[in-house]
Amino acid sequence: MTNPDPSRPTLSEVARRAGVGRSSAARVLGNYGSVSEHTRRRVLVAAAELGYETNELARSMSTGVTMTIGVVLADIANPFFAAVFRGISDAARAAGYGTLLVNSDEDPELEDEAVRLLVGKQVDGIIAAPAGGAHAPAAALRWAHERGTAVVQVDRTLNGFDADAVVMDNRDAARTAAERLIAAGHRRVALAWGPARQGRGAVTADHLREWAGSSEISSVGERYLGYAAALEAAGIPLDPALVMTGEQTIEGVRRFARRALAGEGRPTAFIATEVDAVIGVLAEARAAGLVLPADLSLIGFDDSPWASVHDPPITTLRQPVQRLGEHAAEILIARLGGDRRPRVVDHLASETVDQGSVAPPG
Amino acid sequence: MTNPDPSRPTLSEVARRAGVGRSSAARVLGNYGSVSEHTRRRVLVAAAELGYETNELARSMSTGVTMTIGVVLADIANPFFAAVFRGISDAARAAGYGTLLVNSDEDPELEDEAVRLLVGKQVDGIIAAPAGGAHAPAAALRWAHERGTAVVQVDRTLNGFDADAVVMDNRDAARTAAERLIAAGHRRVALAWGPARQGRGAVTADHLREWAGSSEISSVGERYLGYAAALEAAGIPLDPALVMTGEQTIEGVRRFARRALAGEGRPTAFIATEVDAVIGVLAEARAAGLVLPADLSLIGFDDSPWASVHDPPITTLRQPVQRLGEHAAEILIARLGGDRRPRVVDHLASETVDQGSVAPPG
DNA sequence: CTGAAAGCGCTTACAG
DNA sequence: CTGAAAGCGCTTACAG
The missing domain is CATH 3.40.50.2300 (Response regulator)
Structure with a gap:
């Protein structure tokens, strides 16, 4: 095959023009080995005149890198x-x-x-x-x-x-968030989102623990474990109805939040571990006529500048x-x-x- | 150089194992030319046994693609x-x-x-x-x-x-936004952001037109022109003090909005053509104690889900x-x-x- | 249908 | 310091 684009000079052409061997041209252009100042000059001039650029593909081919x-x-x-x-x-x-x-x-x-x-x-x-x-x-x-x-x-x-x-230290982050809410006096703290799995019938705490430890994206499982640890340390029984499972989308969060907020012992606080979870909770809180933070507290995992211009600004776990x-x-x-x-x-x-x-x- | 990683078989090894020539193996694995069913089988078996994967780098080297x-x-x-x-x-x-x-x-x-x-x-x-x-x-x-x-x-x-x-049809988008605000009764409409250039002394409409047409990122210039066109069509004189210039960051927007809102003929509406512009305007409106939309109207260019959970939700020019x-x-x-x-x-x-x-x- | 050979544009021992 | 030669792993005419 001939060079498909004649305007892309190769090392050989540079060498020919400079009147040196290919190895010398390679040494100059590849910046290794030693060459006399004289040949170096000639090669650099020729390269500049032709507008030579190294073909990295070919270089990778021979170096393996x-x-x-x-x-x-x-x-x-x-x-x-x-x-x-x-x-x-x-x-x-x-x-x-x-x-x-x-x-x-x-x-x-x-x-x-x-x-x-x-x-x-x-x-x-x-x-x-x-x-x-x-x-x-x-x-x-x-x-x-x-x-x-x-x-x-x-x-x-x-x-x-x-x-x-x-x-991220997801377990620690979720534990910190839950502890903060518990310290503020909350005992009914909801977690959005949790494991993506759907239970047949009622989801139990055992299901949650198993899902968290096994088949989920590990960051989600870790967050659940941190949340559960904080509740346990505070002596608050874990209510599986307050942990979101299933479809991890804004819509999924909205369904979960809607159901949770309509129930008897409705949560007084949410931990939202993804941007979309924050958005979903905010949307449902608004739909339910709940005012933050008076009616509902929220901690989000997200560093969006939007969080600080929201009314009220959202307390956030900022992750690096x-x-x-x-x-x-x-x-x-x-x-x-x-x-x-x-x-x-x-x-x-x-x-x-x-x-x-x-x-x-x- | 020898193969740096012996676990990565080459075409030659596959051919040898299959007992055929390299070209035949290449034809089978590259899926071109014609080969007998018999050799095809042998090559595929050998490739599978060795766990052969084509080296795309080498292929690119010879095809030029x-x-x-x-x-x-x-x-x-x-x-x-x-x-x-x-x-x-x-x-x-x-x-x-x-x-x-x-x-x-x-x-x-x-x-x-x-x-x-x-x-x-x-x-x-x-x-x-x-x-x-x-x-x-x-x-x-x-x-x-x-x-x-x-x-x-x-x-x-x-x-x-x-x-x-x-x-994007940026000119049309900005014109549409301005027209909408003008139709709502606004005559003092601010634009954040505009050209990044800084004037020495007062910025005039002539400066803006020149900057928009020449040295800026063209989308920014186009937006300025659409904004200016809408004002002109409505017979509203363009006030350069209502067009942001200079540093295009949230901080830059905040400085601009602060100054504009503090001035005599303060704007009653903003067009914010970037997410960061929306954030900056919202932050300053809050700081100034202005309530949207009663005290200030805003149209943003941004499709963030945050815009719809903001209070009030932000009217937006959604761009594909x-x-x-x-x-x-x-x-x-x-x-x-x-x-x-x-x-x-x-x-x-x-x-x-x-x-x-x-x-x-x- | 099939295989030996040349080539893609570099790098890299190897002599000189 | 320098150059001819071989090699990286493919593809592609070219004979057979």
Whole structure:
């Protein structure tokens, strides 16, 4: 095949024009080995005249390194993952790496496909928020890891998977939020959202514990456990009707909140662990004519600037989301650099930002 | 060099194991040409046994096609660009393309660097939201386009640049917003934000017109022109003090809104053309003790679910942001497929969602 | 239908 | 310090 685009000069053409061998031109342009000042000049001049740019693809072909990190996240349009990706991308760029992103939409099959695609493109490593819960097979991710592609989990962890991970300390965050509400005097605290699973018939605390520990996205399970721990420490019995299960969308939250607020012992406070949960609770509170914080307290997990211009501003557990991504990339890059530490699992702490949506129960 | 990872079998190994030539194995695995059913079987079996996956890098090396689209956006953590990228990524994936994303942070130098990086990685085409305004040199983007890399501009256009483009109809959107406020009885309508340039001394309408037409990000300029056109059509003189200039951040908006609201002929309505503008205006309105919509009307450009749980819900110009990205990718992919139409510049229309933050002036 | 050979644009020992 | 040669893992005419 001839060069499809004659305006893209190759190393050989630069060498010919400079009147030197290809290896010398390569040494100058690749910035390694040693060359005489004279040839260096000639090569650089020739390269500039031709407008030469290294073909990274060809370089990767021979070095076996692409300087590219593959990233698999649920949905880049979700502000949480957008911030994670921004963090990854910044840390990667700082170290000279590019990033190839694929959305999984929380679908394990799309995730598998994405991972195979990335491995096919010879990425040097993969950062992924595994879909399908802690017990998901995640076959492609495990396969990639076994073949020697560096893998770092972000925001979630897979049980029995030996790859590094960076997650929020979700258990602690939820416990802190619940403790704060309990300290304000609340005893009926609702959690939105919890496990995505649907019970047949009534959901019991046993179901919840089992779901939290096994088949859910680990961050969701951890939050449930933190919430439950705070209640237990305060001697408050856990009411499964106050824990959202099922479809994790704004609509799902609204259904849950509507039912909970209509019931007998209605909750006097909500913990909303996702942006969409905050939105859903606010929408239903408004629909029910409840005024925050007098009629209902709320703590959200979200760092949106909208939270502070809401009336009242929403008390928030601020999570270092971008840092989560940065840290995952740093660990991956350290591995690519030959770091041989044992498996790393880092937990990042949140910070509570009191803004006014928490008050004693009416 | 030997294969750095012996667990990654190559085409040759598959061929050897199947007892056929490399070309035959290539034909089977690459799914082209014709092979006997017998060899096909043998090759597929051998590939499965070895766990063979095509090395896309090597394939790209010989075909000259990477099936990858490079994307340069200001900031993936900004919900607008996150949605654009989601659209690009979906359309790309549907056509078998991957996407390589780089943030420019609105910095022309970072943009140049990003474009060179992408060209170096041999992307088949580039989608970019050019930084630095309509008259920016954007040397790398023009260079890439001239060398034959397909380029599509998204959200912004560069003057005198012959590449396809997809943008919002920003002029029409701003005109519509202004008309709506004027129809409600407002005559003092403020625009946040406008051109980023700072005047020395007083900013005049002439300055604004010049800045809008020349050196700004074209979407910002277009919005100013639509706003000005609506005022003119209604016979309302344009007051430069009601058009924000300078730093385009939440803080910048707050400074502008504070000054405007404190002045003599204070605005009775705001048009906020970015999420951060909406947030900034809301924050200052609250600080000034103004209640929406009785004391102040507001129309925002933003599709955040937060807008509808705000009190009052914010009347919004909903823009098909994800569609913007999809469409850009579709055009690019059509070009890669050999489409030879003349240059395409598509304008996408917005839709007004009336929610309650507009009322007649108090 | 099939296989040996050349080529994509680099890097990397290996002699000189 | 320098250059000819081999190699990375594919694809693609070209004979047979």
